[in-house]
């Protein structure tokens with residue numbers, strides 16, 4: 192079988208280090224290979240396994256989250272990304288998405304953030320061909336979604352968890368999906384297990400609670416063991432166990448080299464899950480940056496200091512741009528000077544320090560600062576005393 196990685200950035204790792212990869216080569220070829228005859232990786236994989244192809248090694252950690260392991264994608268390829276170029280979507284006179292461009296890299300979890308109505312779902316729908324762009328282009332794995340031969344095995348999508356045939360049981364819904372791609376029933380059972388819906392899989396999906404529907408949507412997204420995951424608010428409605436499971440499985444998927452784009456309004460959850468974030472507001476990209484860079488750029492760093500001579504320290508660091516708040520007789524919070532500078536000033540004056548702790552703001556602080564102008568649906572503010 193001729194194997195073509197088609198990597199534009201470097202030599203094919205299989206050619207480069209064939210010996211080192213020998214043990215995993217079969218699994219690697221079967222699960223990630225693109226074949227020169229143009230057939231898609233996943234379908235070939237399933238057919239090969241159905242024919243009794245080489246067993247895929249199991250790894251307990253992988254088994255917990257994705258149901259199987261595969262050799263991590265060893266090199267980045269433009270074909271493994273999601274791209275958007277000059278993407279615009281208008282609904283009548285409403286511009287939902289306006290000339291946005293970005294790439295979503297493999298091997299990372301990219302968080303897709305933005306206020307209600309910012310255009311996140313519309314963008315995701317365009318990526319997977321459910322909405323046609325008014326102008327611009329979007330690709331997955333180097334191709335427009337509609338040109339993918341076996342989309343389920345390339346892109347796992349969770350958009351509207353309620354988009355299931357309500358009269359079918361969860362198992363039959365998944366089996367019907369699987370049948371379109373030659374995916375075996377054993378994989379259906381596997382994703383049912385992974386998503387934790389075993390006990391209700393023979394119930395009609397129309398009777399599912401919000402969280403169970405969401406789990407079924409996640410099971411559908413995982414069905415084809417895809418390289419790319421596009422998940423619109425996957426934790427919406429999930430219980431804490433489910434929220435943690437989604438976090439762990441997307442982190443694990445990224446660690447295997449998969450491409451993950453997920454939206455959520457839960458900033459504390461996103462802060463633990465994403466490496467990179469794209470923030471939208473009123474149809475435009477407001478920020479596209481590593482998560483920690485975004486937080487650093489959009490929040491102020493407060494330095495907590497404890498010293499038996501806080502008054503001396505306060506007068507030593509005082510300045511036009513320095514804000515000092517006394518938090519106890521022995522501690523201060525200082526904004527406007529880095530911790531290193533405060534430490535140096537204290538050392539110069541022989542002031543003992545018992546604590547010097549810089550604290551960044553949170554992702555929520557950064558997000559609110561960044562999107563403040565872009566919120567279309569603003570809630571009324573409660574007077575503070577009513578909350579007390």
Ligand SMILES: Nc1ncnc2c1ncn2[C@@H]1O[C@H](COP(=O)(O)OP(=O)(O)OP(=O)(O)O)[C@@H](O)[C@H]1O
Nearest residue numbers: 282285286287305306307308309310311312313314
């Ligand atoms: N089919 C449609 N017809 C008309 N307007 C639409 C349609 N779909 C989306 N819109 C509008 O496009 C804008 C972007 O909506 P979208 O659902 O993409 O936002 P979102 O960022 O996903 O918001 P949320 O956080 O609330 O899910 C909104 O103003 C919405 O009303």
Ligand SMILES: [Mg+2]
Nearest residue numbers: 311312313423
């Ligand atoms: Mg949405």
